Amino acid sequence: MRIEFSGGAGTVTGSSHLLRVRDKRVLLDCGLYQGRDEKDKGNDVFAYIPSTIDYLILSHAHIDHSGRIPLLYKRGFRGKVIATPPAAALCRILLMDSAYIHEQDAEWENKKRQRKGLGPIEPLYTAKDAEGALTLLEEVDFNHPVELFEGFRMNFLEAGHMLGAAITEMYIQEEERKIKLVYSGDLGNQGIPLMKEPVEVTEADFLIMESTYGNRLHPDNQVEHEELIKIINDTYRRGGNVIIPSFAVGRTQELLYILNEFQEAGKLERGVKVYVDSPLASKSTAIFKEYSRYFDAESQEKMSRGDHVLEFKNLFFTESVEDSMKLNRTKKGCVIISASGMATAGRVRHHLKHNLWRSECSVVFVGYQAHGSLGRIIQDGVKSVTLFGEDIAVNAKIHSFSGLSGHADRKGLYNWVKAIRKGPKEIFLTHGDPEASEALRELLAHDGYNVRVAKDGDIVPIKDYVKLVPKMDDFDLEKRTVEAALSNLRKKEELIKYIETLDFQRESADEILESMENIIKKQ
Secondary structure, eight states, X not given: OEEEEOSSSSSSSOOOEEEEETTEEEEEOOOOOOTXXXXXXXXXXXXXXXXXXXXXXXXXOOHHHHTTHHHHHHTTOOSXXXXXXXXXXXXHHHHHHHHHHHHHHHHHHHXXXXXXXXXXXXXXXXXXXXXXXXXXXXXXXXXXXXXXXXXXXXXXXXXXXXXTOEEEEEEEEETTEEEEEEEOOSOBOTTOTTOOOOOOOOBOSEEEEEOTXXXXXXXXXXXXXXHHHHHHHHHXXXXXXXXXXXXXXXXXXXXXXXXXXXXXXXXXXXXOEEEEEOHHHHHHHHHHHHTGGGSOHHHHHHHHTTOOTTOOTTEEEEOSHHHHHHHHTOOSXXXXXXXXXXXXXXXXXXXXXXXXXXXXXXXXXXXXXOTTSHHHHHHTTOSEEEETTEEEEOOSEEEEOSTTOSBOBHHHHHHHHHTOSXXXXXXEEESSOHHHHHXXXXXXXXXXXXXXXXXXXXEEEOOOOTTTSOOOOSSOOOHHXXXXXXXXXXXXXXXXXXXXXXXXXXXXXXXXXXXXXHHHHHO
16 A cells, blocks of 8 residues: 555645556545645646545535536546535535636636637636546445455545535555555634534554644634624724635635624624625535534524524625626625635635725635635735726735634644554645645654655555665665665565565665675675
8 A cells, every 4th residue: 555645735726646456556535725725736636546536535625625527527537526425515516617617717718818819728627527527426424334355445534624525544465564544634723603523533553644733723713703793893984895815615604604693792883784796605505504404503502492503684685796796896794704715715815906095995804815815815914906907005904814724733743643543554635735734743752653754756655564674765775774675585576566665666676675785696
């Protein structure tokens, strides 16, 4: 068995990790690169052959984890996509929406190319590709272990990150060896509205783990909720609007829960109107309501008392483009929650264009902003931005709340690992900017854990040949080490297997063996 890190390694988007087990290939996520990652890496090339993938285990529906599944299908993938029921339901709307965006982007680009006398380009994938990919979905609920094939059993646990998000336990047997590999997916923050807490894993031989906030602590959730209401009320009194770039799935519903609480408590100014300006957010909110049985105990208890936790007075969902355009002509009294969460696309960019230059307005970021995204650029204090060909001054008051993040912070990640009573032998950190991953690596290594920050393209064999021969670190091998290795191995194949554990490429194993034998002959 080996793990090949081919996305979401050294970055926070494009999550994708390939397992080679026996004669099968199992993919963990297949996400879209976003922001700077998209420019640096591109989304149109895979590090593996899509048609050879047998199974895709999806941790959750967010596009940075699911967004290239239609492209995988377009390139020949016909295996099964395993996801929890809520994640599958959300994927059905998210992937169709993503396909629509790619088609629109290609159409827009082709108009410009035509004027330049250039040939057309294809969209990354189309709605037809997304529809095909969705036929491959197979739902597996939490705590319902299934055997995908002989020697590979898996189980989903609650990750607490968003509706349907899962930690994946994998029980793998090759020959006489059994190992347990755990993939954290994205771990949830403590106290997220609607969501259950991440389940603690008690045992793991190997762990693939996210590190998004590996170098930061979140402030107290309740303090930030109070501050959010203050910002909304203050902006209303100044005569401005509040623009909240928000992920349509997860963050938007959490915001509605918070605003519902404060309106019921009489803390929200009566004249404030809240608009969810995203067809995708409207659809995903309907799915949240349909799958409310997955909510946490507190939300379930409120609903049993007749409290519709995602509904309140003066809440409106806009559907048409015309309704969205009307909001751009409204100068005050609005809270506009609109996708995308990093302001990289969607209707929120129009709302920023019409409100960002106004000092009486506020912009509130409530989630992680990837390097290179418009949200991160504004967050970092730029004085002006370009939107739809215009230079727009940044005069609005800019606020950022990390406590509203759906990701566990440094303490949450650390405590989750510490709860593993047996193991892990090695931890691979993914889904984080380099500084965040390295900070978490140092924290865990200080406690004696064997931790590495996975790099894009890393190939890691998971085999235990250490007992057979001494550890060999490089090609400059001393004679006694080589002799010991050869004398303790009965056949060439065993040495080749051992060499594979040293991070060498498989194709060079015969060369290494020949070099080692030549060293001995010369001595």
